[in-house]
Amino acid sequence: MPKTIGFIGLGIMGKPMAKNLINAGYPLVVYNRTSSKAQELVALGAHQVHSPKEVATRSEIIITMVADSPEVEQVILGPEGVSEGARPGSVVIDMTSISPIVTQTIAAELAKKNVAMLDAPVSGGEVGAIQATLSIMVGGDETVFNEAKPMLEKMGKSVVRVGAVGAGGFTKLSNQIIVAAALQAISEAFVLAQKAGVDLLLVYEAIKGGMAGGRTLDMKAPKIAERNFDPGFKMDLHIKDLKNALQAGKALGAPLPSTGLIHELFSACSAQGKGQKDHSVIFTLIEQMAGMIR
Numbered sequence: 001m002p003k004t005i006g007f008i009g010l011g012i013m014g015k016p017m018a019k020n021l022i023n024a025g026y027p028l029v030v031y032n033r034t035s036s037k038a039q040e041l042v043a044l045g046a047h048q049v050h051s052p053k054e055v056a057t058r059s060e061i062i063i064t065m066v067a068d069s070p071e072v073e074q075v076i077l078g079p080e081g082v083s084e085g086a087r088p089g090s091v092v093i094d095m096t097s098i099s100p101i102v103t104q105t106i107a108a109e110l111a112k113k114n115v116a117m118l119d120a121p122v123s124g125g126e127v128g129a130i131q132a133t134l135s136i137m138v139g140g141d142e143t144v145f146n147e148a149k150p151m152l153e154k155m156g157k158s159v160v161r162v163g164a165v166g167a168g169g170f171t172k173l174s175n176q177i178i179v180a181a182a183l184q185a186i187s188e189a190f191v192l193a194q195k196a197g198v199d200l201l202l203v204y205e206a207i208k209g210g211m212a213g214g215r216t217l218d219m220k221a222p223k224i225a226e227r228n229f230d231p232g233f234k235m236d237l238h239i240k241d242l243k244n245a246l247q248a249g250k251a252l253g254a255p256l257p258s259t260g261l262i263h264e265l266f267s268a269c270s271a272q273g274k275g276q277k278d279h280s281v282i283f284t285l286i287e288q289m290a291g292m293i294r
Contacts, residue, residue: 003026006061007028007030009096017095019044029059053084062092063093067237069099072103072106076094086113093117101248103117103166119138119167119168122137126232139170173245177256179238183279190224229274229277231277235269
């Protein structure tokens with residue numbers, strides 16, 4: 001009999017991830033602050049409860065997929081939180097992209113109750129969450145990871161343990177630095193080509209097989225060319241990840257100069273009211289800087 005899984009956070013990523021677990025045959029207990037977001041999952045067989053604590057009392061594995069470090073701390077360690085209901089021997093898996101330093105603090109508190117923790121942030125955006133093709137970067141005890149891995153593989157095609165608890169978060173921050181830099185480079189290159197009068201889709205076709213090719217280019221270039229900035233991964237979420245990366249870099253004494261610049265550019269784009277659009281919308285800010293749109 002599959003273990004009962006509790007799932008907290010049913011947003012743009014969490015809901016399709018939870019749906020994949022239901023489709024794989026796992027009994028699911030769900031909680032979301034906006035309760036109406038759980039209705040689709042309830043219709044598929046999930047059991048909805050009214051607090052993170054209640055999720056924990058009814059589950060053996062508790063997954064959190066919320067917004068940022070404060071929200072994870074609140075649902076796990078706050079009043080009516082997971083830690084109040086989790087039984088000894090249960091496992092908390094935080095799949096949110098948060099500060100790994102905060103992750104390590106939460107894990108230490110849970111350990112006092114004999115509750116294990118894995119940090120398992122993901123990459124792949126909404127499409128990856130829907131198609132269960134996410135890349136999942138996991139930190140935590142190896143035995144706990146091996147027990148959880150078959151379940152995680154129902155949500156992702158790549159599930160890799162990268163070290164002790166917190167390592168998953170540091171890996172995700174590394175990933176987000178690279179993706180942000182790629183988006184910035186793609187945007188600058190495409191503005192150059194566009195200002196020269198070259199068709200952007202033809203540019204993409206010409207360069208995708210060479211050294212500039214890659215998954216970020218493949219996923220984002222056609223949408224930029226079509227000016228489709230519907231969110232696959234929201235700009236404000238990427239800004240949050242870059243903020244966490246810069247804070248981690250400061251704590252560790254690791255300078256991240258380009259990351260700091262890109263964080264400021266992304267933040268400027270958000271200040272224009274584009275924070276809920278796809279992070280590739282940075283292209284429009286570079287267009288403005290080039291005097292192409294106002």
